[in-house]
Amino acid sequence: MLRVGYPSAISVDLLRDFALEVEWIALPDGLDHQIKIDVWIPDPYPTRAIRIWPHLRGVRLVLSLLAGTEWIPGVVGPHVTICNAHGAHNVATAEWTVAAIFALLKHFPLYLDIQRSGIWKRRFEAPAQYASITQDPRPHYPPVMLEELSGKTALIVGYGAIGKEIERMLEPFRVEILRVARTARALPTVYPVSDLNALLPRAEIAILILPATAETQRLIDRPQFALLPQGALLVNAARGPVVSTDALVEALRAGRIRAALDVTDPEPLPEGHPLWSCPNLLLTPHVAASSPQFAANALRTAAGELCRYMAGEPLRNVVRAAV
């Protein structure tokens, strides 16, 4: 029977729900002896997974519980097939993206500060670090306290399953959507990455949701920040290295843009890093997909792949085939 290793912290009840004819091997975090398994479901925390790997023997297939698998090839080498959890975290990741956009447009960081000060005041009485950085030459009365998402233009960089889910969730807000992906497509129009710089000046909101690869490293660097409109909102729900952190810190400190990040480069972000204290920033510590549905959704995707593997059918979510 196929031996499938999984992190012992995951409830075995969840695995049994899938009723697969495999032998489930729980791999404890402090594993200190060799274990023979055929298929490895690594711990979603890479540091834990990497500690386990030297004790594993016979692994032919890795089924990641995450969408991003960038650390795996370097650890397991070329003779193992790697699949990701394609689709499992679409809803949670897309929801975080919409939530983060709203938190910044509605100026919730400011209003939380006001709430904690315990004094009823509004944006025009707020500390200087909350001065508006958007371009709006018109006089306003009553004063502007927050912004509307409806009617804005959003650029989705990486138009895969999660990018499409984000577009679906933005639908009721009448957002004009621009799409960029590795390969151009039609119906709807998806522009190639080579058009990115031409599209950035229209992006009031720029959403990064593309895989971290050699080609996407620092895709958003000084020239790209310079092309964004004044006060634009950059949302990174992808991976930290897609953005140049130095250029991001510069753009935030200069009051050029706003940003919402669930990922950073480096990660974890060390104490004292300048990003922590940048203005117009919401930073969450890589938690977007970590909802109560995480394990069940990711294991359902892995179980589907296992069924196909046992039946000798082609796998669906291969991100790197064994050589």
Added chain:
Amino acid sequence: MLRVGYPSAISVDLLRDFALEVEWIALPDGLDHQIKIDVWIPDPYPTRAIRIWPHLRGVRLVLSLLAGTEWIPGVVGPHVTICNAHGAHNVATAEWTVAAIFALLKHFPLYLDIQRSGIWKRRFEAPAQYASITQDPRPHYPPVMLEELSGKTALIVGYGAIGKEIERMLEPFRVEILRVARTARALPTVYPVSDLNALLPRAEIAILILPATAETQRLIDRPQFALLPQGALLVNAARGPVVSTDALVEALRAGRIRAALDVTDPEPLPEGHPLWSCPNLLLTPHVAASSPQFAANALRTAAGELCRYMAGEPLRNVVRAAV
């Protein structure tokens, strides 16, 4: 020609866009002499509007720029017709509601605290005031860092134009919607207010978006908080007096519920009020509708009413007719 008084702080360019055959009379905040006008567009801040009123003569029609008009009848008396800005702020108010729901489900207040501490940590390492108050007996690995909106049940109390807009915006999140209004309806099912208590136990999210009237005062009081599920999220985008503040403070302090409020009772909330320091609360100072689109949207609604008034047609947004 009809004389229409408006707050001088509002840009006259906005008014001219409507090309109405009326005489626009700018009313400065410090007005100290009597002015004869036929129609009054009061300042959206009631304290300013109330200061102006004693100097106005001849007013037959009040066109409010807001949806809520609760202070107006007591000030202008029974011989003036009062219209509200029905529909003008639907998008902004509904957006705030969705944004506030997301801010609490994604635990952004916690993550902003973590960001400001400058130490990369996650929810399981968070201060005790952020302990989860939701009911979830299952063990979770990886640990739960935030929640999903998708799949939750939301009760919309007040199913008017803004309530419908909120439902439209929740559509992509596959939220089960329960609706309550003054009068029951079918297609979709709208329950009467008398069914409120029977519906509250199902409301993971309870959204208040109904007018403040004698009947709705303290509609949500101790018995209603007791009926909500453990960890439910109460959202008040209506008016403060719809909720008993004492009962709300009790429920928050007891860790029974979470809340997002754009309105309070009293308002403004005084310094030292216990609500300021309640846990599991997001409080914004009555800003939901104050977007850059506020004045243009509200004046467009008022201009429509003015056209009908001049043409002798029935008005559409009368909330209290003159006797």
